[in-house]
Amino acid sequence: MTNAPTSSYLPWMTEGHEYFMSALKRIGDEQLEGPSALPGWTGRHLLSHVGHNARALGRLAHWAATGEPTAMYRNPSARAEEIEAGGVWPAPRLRDFVEDEQVRLSVALDRLTGxxxxxxxxxxxxxxxxxxxxxxxxxxxxxxxxxxxxxxGDFAEFPDAFTDALITDALTRRRTGQSVAVGVRATDRETDAFPRGDVIVEGPSADLARWLTGRGTSPHLRTTTGAPLPQLPPWL
Structure with a gap:
């Protein structure tokens, strides 16, 4: 979990949906037939995942609202099965699916009491x-x-505060079970938000967030000792 104020999360969710849909509108249906940036997934698989993720998080909102334990997925294979099932839907249906499931999740969260x-x-x-x-x-x-x-989209277009929270969250996850703790230092702005570590990687904050979330490295990233960048396990 991040150290950002809880009040930031809902605006970031709303802005993130708007950002995702803005990027999606720039892409034709035929492009969604081709590969996404994720190995083995077409653009349609990606839309299926994003829509089903909102639905799964809606199950957690139901759990919080009712006290009835409701898992995100009914079994370990359900997530992959949902993505594959939706990956064959027509692109227009998938575009609507992402929008509709986001609305349902937002409504469910708006109804939660303190x-x-x-x-x-x-x-x-x-x-x-x-x-x-x-x-x-x-x-x-x-x-x-x-x-x-x-x-x-581009990580460089993310809000600074969200990028900071994402980096901190990713660092926390990357340290779990690891013998060497990775830390980072942003070179594009002043911030002390990030945990220190045994190995310090420095570079622009967007490049740090991209690397930590498994979206590739950058020539602008380097360790403070000059050693190669640490090898990271798969993201989530």
């Missing part, structure tokens, strides 16, 4: 978190996957 926002739910990775985490999880999906679309 007490319900603090209810504990369990993510697809098995982490127990308060419901306040749900809009952060959705924000992360929307902003990052906008950059996975064919001719899609």
């Amino acid at each position: 007490v319900q926002w603090q209810a504990e739910v369990v993510t697809a990775q098995g982490r127990t978190v308060p419901a306040t985490t749900i809009p952060w999880l959705r924000s992360r999906e929307l902003w990052i996957h906008a950059c996975d679309l064919p001719s899609g």
